[in-house]
Amino acid sequence: MTRRYTARAAVTATCGADGRTRLPRLRSDGPLALRETAPLDGATVYLVGAAAGPLGGDDLELELLVEAGARLTVRSAATTLALPGDGASRMTVRAEVGPGAHLDFAPEPTVAAAGCHHRAAADIALRGGATLRWYEELVLGRHREQPGRHTSRFDVTIDGVPLLRHELRLDDPAVYGSRAVLGDARAAGSVLLAGPGLTREPHTADGLAVLPLAGPGVLVTALAADSATLRRRLARGEELASRPEPAGSVGPGRYDARVTL
Amino acid sequence: MGANHDHDPYDASPAHGRALRLGIGGPVGSGKTALTAALCRALREEVDLAVVTNDIYTTEDADFLRREAVLADDRITAVRTGACPHTAIRDDISANLDAVEALQERHPGLELIIVESGGDNLTALFSRGLADRQIFVLDVAGGDDVPRKGGLGVAAADLLVVNKTDLAPLVGSDLDLMARDAARVRDGRPVAFTSLRERPGAPEVTAWVRRILREAAAEHAHDHGHGHGHGHGHGHGHGHGHEQGHEHVPAAS
Amino acid sequence: MDTALLLLADSRLPAGGHAHSGGLEPAVSAGAVRDVAGLAAFLRGRLATSGLVAASLAAAACAHAARDEADGGADGAGWVVLDAEADARTPSPAQRAASRAQGRSLLRAARSTWPHPALAALPGDAHHPVVLGAATAAARGTPRDAASITAYGAVTGPASAAVRLLGLDPLSVHRALADLARAVDAVADEAAAHATGPWRDLPAASAPVLDLYAELHIRADLRLFES
Numbered sequence: 001m002t003r004r005y006t007a008r009a010a011v012t013a014t015c016g017a018d019g020r021t022r023l024p025r026l027r028s029d030g031p032l033a034l035r036e037t038a039p040l041d042g043a044t045v046y047l048v049g050a051a052a053g054p055l056g057g058d059d060l061e062l063e064l065l066v067e068a069g070a071r072l073t074v075r076s077a078a079t080t081l082a083l084p085g086d087g088a089s090r091m092t093v094r095a096e097v098g099p100g101a102h103l104d105f106a107p108e109p110t111v112a113a114a115g116c117h118h119r120a121a122a123d124i125a126l127r128g129g130a131t132l133r134w135y136e137e138l139v140l141g142r143h144r145e146q147p148g149r150h151t152s153r154f155d156v157t158i159d160g161v162p163l164l165r166h167e168l169r170l171d172d173p174a175v176y177g178s179r180a181v182l183g184d185a186r187a188a189g190s191v192l193l194a195g196p197g198l199t200r201e202p203h204t205a206d207g208l209a210v211l212p213l214a215g216p217g218v219l220v221t222a223l224a225a226d227s228a229t230l231r232r233r234l235a236r237g238e239e240l241a242s243r244p245e246p247a248g249s250v251g252p253g254r255y256d257a258r259v260t261l
Numbered sequence: 262m263g264a265n266h267d268h269d270p271y272d273a274s275p276a277h278g279r280a281l282r283l284g285i286g287g288p289v290g291s292g293k294t295a296l297t298a299a300l301c302r303a304l305r306e307e308v309d310l311a312v313v314t315n316d317i318y319t320t321e322d323a324d325f326l327r328r329e330a331v332l333a334d335d336r337i338t339a340v341r342t343g344a345c346p347h348t349a350i351r352d353d354i355s356a357n358l359d360a361v362e363a364l365q366e367r368h369p370g371l372e373l374i375i376v377e378s379g380g381d382n383l384t385a386l387f388s389r390g391l392a393d394r395q396i397f398v399l400d401v402a403g404g405d406d407v408p409r410k411g412g413l414g415v416a417a418a419d420l421l422v423v424n425k426t427d428l429a430p431l432v433g434s435d436l437d438l439m440a441r442d443a444a445r446v447r448d449g450r451p452v453a454f455t456s457l458r459e460r461p462g463a464p465e466v467t468a469w470v471r472r473i474l475r476e477a478a479a480e481h482a483h484d485h486g487h488g489h490g491h492g493h494g495h496g497h498g499h500g501h502g503h504e505q506g507h508e509h510v511p512a513a514s
Numbered sequence: 515m516d517t518a519l520l521l522l523a524d525s526r527l528p529a530g531g532h533a534h535s536g537g538l539e540p541a542v543s544a545g546a547v548r549d550v551a552g553l554a555a556f557l558r559g560r561l562a563t564s565g566l567v568a569a570s571l572a573a574a575a576c577a578h579a580a581r582d583e584a585d586g587g588a589d590g591a592g593w594v595v596l597d598a599e600a601d602a603r604t605p606s607p608a609q610r611a612a613s614r615a616q617g618r619s620l621l622r623a624a625r626s627t628w629p630h631p632a633l634a635a636l637p638g639d640a641h642h643p644v645v646l647g648a649a650t651a652a653a654r655g656t657p658r659d660a661a662s663i664t665a666y667g668a669v670t671g672p673a674s675a676a677v678r679l680l681g682l683d684p685l686s687v688h689r690a691l692a693d694l695a696r697a698v699d700a701v702a703d704e705a706a707a708h709a710t711g712p713w714r715d716l717p718a719a720s721a722p723v724l725d726l727y728a729e730l731h732i733r734a735d736l737r738l739f740e741s
Contacts, residue, residue, distance in 0.1 A: 153718065162602035165718035169562075178559020179546040180537065181721045188722060202607050202729045209726040214601035214610060221605070221722045343533040344678040344738045355530030355619035356740070 004057040004086060005030040011062075013043050015069035015101070025065075032060055040104075042071025047107060049078055056085025056117055061092045064105075066130075068098040076107035081142075082150060084115035093122045097130035106135035109187075109227055112170060114141055116148030124156045126163070131195030132156070132217075135234070139187050139227055140170065156194065156217070163194060163215040185223035187230040191238050193218050203240045208233045210240045280311075280371035281477045282361060283470065284350065284392030286414055289380025291400040292424040292457060294322045297377045299463040300470060301331035308474065310373040311336040311364045313357060315349050322377060338364060346379030354391040361391075373474060383412030394473050396466070400425040405434035409442035416446045420453060420469050427456040518628070518653035522646075523663045525670060530619030534612060535675035535739040536560060536668065540727035542679050543734065550683070553676045554690040557669045561694065561701055563721035565668030567603050568643040569661040569705035570716045571596070575647025576660035577709040579632035583651070590635050593644065596713055600641035603718045608728040612741035616642040624649035657709035662702040669694055675739060 007030035013021050021042035028034045033048045047062075054060055066072045082089060097103045103124075112118065126132060134154070141147040150170040156163045168188065170176045182188055185207070194217035203210035207223045207230075220237035224230035285293050297312060304310060312332060314322040316339055323339035326332065338360040342349035349356055361374055376392055378385060387395045397418035399407055402425055408415055415421060421443055429436050436454060443452045453465035525531060537560065541547045547556050575596055582589045604610045617640045624645065625633045630652030636645060643664055650660035673691055677684050708716050731737060 155714065155718075162598055162714065164605065165599070165602045165714070165716075166605065166720050167718045168722075169719050172562065174555070175559050175562040178555050178562075178721075179541060179552070180556045180559035180724050181563055183546070183723055204726055204729045204733075207726075209606070209722070209729055211605040211725060211729070212607055213605055214598075219605040221720075221725060223722055223726075341533050341738060341740045343535065343675065343740070345532055348532050352526065353528040353530060353532055355528060355622065356533050356615075358622065359530070359615065359618060 003055065004059075005053070006059045007032045007061065009034055009060075009062045010065070011045055011072065011074075012065040012067070013070040013072040013101075014067045015071075019069075021070040021072065030060070031058070032062055040073045040075075042073060042102065044073040044075065047074070047076040049076065049080075052081060053083060053085075054080070054089040054091055054118060055083045056089050057087045058085070058089040058091075060090065061094070064093065064095040064103065066095070066097045066101040066103050068127075069100045070098070071102045071104075073104045074107070079108045080110040081113055082110060082116040082118035082148070083113050084117065084148060088117045088119060090119045091121070093124075095122070095124045097124065097126045097132060099127045099129045101127075102131045102133075104133040106133065109137035109139050109189075110150075111139040111142055112147035112150035114145040114148055116150060118148070118150050120150070120152040122152075122154045124154075125160075126156065126158045126194060128159050130158075132192065134192040135189075136191075137187065137189040137227065137230060137234070138168065138170075140182075141186070144186075146173070154190075154192070156192065158194070158215060161215065163217050164192060164213060164219060166190070166219070182223060185225065187224045187227050189222050189230050189234050191220040191234055191241070193220075193238070193241050197244050199241055199243050203237070205236070206233070208237050210237050278481075279365055280309075280361075280374045281394070281474060282374050282376060282392050283473070284376045284378065284387035284395035285398060286350065286378040286381065286385050286387060286395060286418070287398030287422075288382065288400075288403060291380070291398045291403065292422075292455075293377050293380070293398050294325055295457050296396075296398055296422065296424065296455070296463060296466065297322075297375055298326060298329050298331045299457055299461060300375060300467060301326070303462050303464075303467040304373070304470065305332060308373050309368065309370045310375065311368060311371055312338070313360045313364070313374065313376045314339050315342050315346055315357065315377060315379040316340075335367060336364070342379055346381045347385040350376070350378045350387045350391060351385065352388075354388050357391050373470070383407070383410070383414050386413045386417055393477070394419045396420045396422055398422045398424055401429045401434040401436065401439070402432045405429075405436075405439050406442075408439050408446065411446040415443070416448075418450070419473070420451050420466070421447060422453050422455055422466055424455050424457065426454050427459050516654065516659075519650070519655045519659055519663065521627070522624075522649055522653050522655070523666055525667075525674065527620075527623060529623040530616055531667070531671055532674070533739055534616060534671060534741045535679070536564075536672040536741070537724045537727045537731070538672035538675045539679060539737060539739045540731040540734070542676070543731075544727070546723075547676065548680070550686045550690050553673065553680075553682065553687065554693065557672060557690070557694060558697065559721060560672065560724065561665060561669050561697055563719040564609075564724060565665050565698075566701050566705060566717050566719050568646075568668055569664040569701055570708050571600050571603070571641070571643035572647035572650065572664040573657035573661040573705045573709035574599075574713055574716060575644045576651045576655065576657040577647075579630070579648045579651035580657075582635075583631055590637075593636050593640060593648075596644055597637065597640050599713045599716060600644055603716075604641070605720075606725040606728045608732040608741065609725065610641075611732075612728070613641045613643070614639045615740065617645040620645045620649060624652060628652035656706075658702060658706040661705035661709070662699070665698045665701045665705065669698060679738070 009029045009032035010027045012025035154166045218241040222233035397414040632648040647660040
């Protein structure tokens with residue numbers, strides 16, 4: 001395995017005088033192929049993935065600049081499959097979201113395949129009045145295989161003040177398989193919503209936690225035995241997080257130990 | 262307070278300028294919560310007061326007091342003790358101090374805070390860092406030999422309350438024997454025999470609480486009236502048997 | 515080891531720790547921990563996640579307190595920034611509340627035991643690891659000491675709760691703790707390595723189940739521990 005990519009892709013979204021978002025910069029690079037599609041909200045960009053991977057040794061970086069008032073939606077066309085290769089692979093997303101701008105980043109799941117050694121990092125700087133939706137799903141290995149090493153780190157600041165710093169480390173099965181961390185869940189995911197008008201009430205249910213942060217944001221985390229269940233839980237959590245007031249009383253919730261522990 | 266001249270460097274909680282803290286301890290079922298409720302009802306019109314409960318398992322005691330509406334909700338706080346009720350009132354009083362301080366912040370005029378311990382064994386004693394005075398509550402149904410056996414709570418509390426005296430004939434407890442034994446192990450400190458069923462206001466205990474409040478107020482006034490160098494250093498210390506007499510209690514001004 | 519640091523690490527330090535189980539009580543309620551082996555596995559996960567994060571914050575706080583003292587200042591603004599870094603690493607509101615409650619109790623104990631300008635400058639509701647780091651500096655310890663004491667407490671606190679909740683054999687539990695000693699040291703090493711770097715880079719390892727447990731616990735009707 002000698003193929004190694006070093007790729008730097010970038011998107012800049014601006015808001016025109018007419019209030020519409022345009023993409024003056026849309027730079028694909030190597031396996032990070034970007035396509036603008038029919039807009040879901042503002043401008044929409046798909047990561048279409050020109051190669052399998054990332055493979056060990058790849059160093060990929062995506063820069064997203066969403067300027068004042070612009071709205072950018074980012075999706076991916078397919079699952080990301082982190083595979084072994086020559087050393088560690090790295091995928092970094094850096095985003096700056098300007099005043100009044102909105103970024104919605106929700107790619108398809110990442111699968112940490114056996115033997116992979118992958119580091120994912122996202123570093124997001126929000127300016128005053130910016131809003132964010134950041135969605136991630138991680139599947140621990142294909143078809144009941146043991147996952148390789150996968151670490152993800154997520155840093156979000158608002159005007160320089162940290163809102164969330166959150167890592168998930170899959171490197172030692174005795175740690176991530178602990179009933180304090182992931183238990184026997186095979187899929188883990190989160191949605192971060194940042195901005196005004198979100199719930200201030202925590203909520204828990206089977207494998208789901210809706211966690212209002214100290215700053216203006218809510219983190220939804222979910223664990224499940226499979227990707228489909230995970231997605232349902234995250235959708236439910238996001239719905240609860242988006243409501244300024246809780247629907248009905250917030251009870252203790254029931255915890256399904258079989259699934260998530 | 263400006264009283265540093267006689268301030269003991271190891272005294273972390275000078276009693277002056279805050280509410281008097283009264284601990285109420287005793288075994289499970291002896292009537293601590295009922296006594297607390299009775300004191301609240303009797304004193305709430307004349308004394309600015311609040312309660313901290315230390316429940317073993319739930320917030321049941323606090324909920325009882327709220328249900329009985331003996332005080333406004335924001336004057337009742339429950340503390341969890343991690344399965345160690347004696348630790349929370351004796352070895353590590355942090356959670357209770359937090360609760361007491363929060364009450365004091367919410368109600369700056371508080372004169373009395375009752376800290377009710379979770380039901381515990383006979384050796385439990387309130388730390389002096391938490392309680393200025395303490396009551397230990399027994400009931401006659403627990404056996405009339407309990408005072409004879411002593412135990413730290415029975416021996417050292419500022420007031421020993423023997424509750425449910427109405428049950429004495431039914432359970433065959435000898436109240437005179439209990440009184441004699443208590444007097445012997447308690448070095449003359451007072452004992453009150455109560456029956457909250459027959460005398461719901463617990464007049465014996467209420468009178469004692471009124472007296473310690475007067476004493477505290479007098480001590481406060483006394484300290485304020487003296488200049489430097491007096492160095493009596495007595496602070497709020499007790500256990501010197503001074504509860505026996507009322508003589509040194511001047512009328513509160 | 516220095517006696518002042520032994521006092522700080524001792525579970526008998528009257529700083530409110532006995533009323534917190536570090537997520538062990540909800541884990542027991544959920545059936546996730548039933549025996550010593552289950553406890554050991556739980557502790558290993560807790561140590562490498564919230565234990566590492568707390569140890570790193572404590573090491574950074576200790577370094578900050580020492581630096582600030584050397585500068586002759588009482589940098590209240592710096593403490594607010596570090597406290598915000600703790601907030602950002604604690605998404606669960608119940609855990610933030612538990613951390614601040616323990617911080618408050620520890621600050622009272624530390625101020626009374628080791629008077630120090632850093633302890634005077636700390637906000638009264640600072641997060642527990644931040645206070646523990648400053649208290650270590652006040653007791654003349656190093657950032658590595660702060661990390662070590664914090665990581666140690668991250669496993670001994672829940673272990674003690676397990677003895678009380680499950681009636682586990684305390685000898686077996688101590689054997690399990692001894693088996694974890696090297697892992698505790700490794701976490702302390704990793705945490706101390708970040709002590710003087712930028713605070714934004716401090717570890718942020720998450721434990722999603724602990725977050726969920728913390729929220730479940732605070733709403734539970736029957737509970738012995740605050741957290």
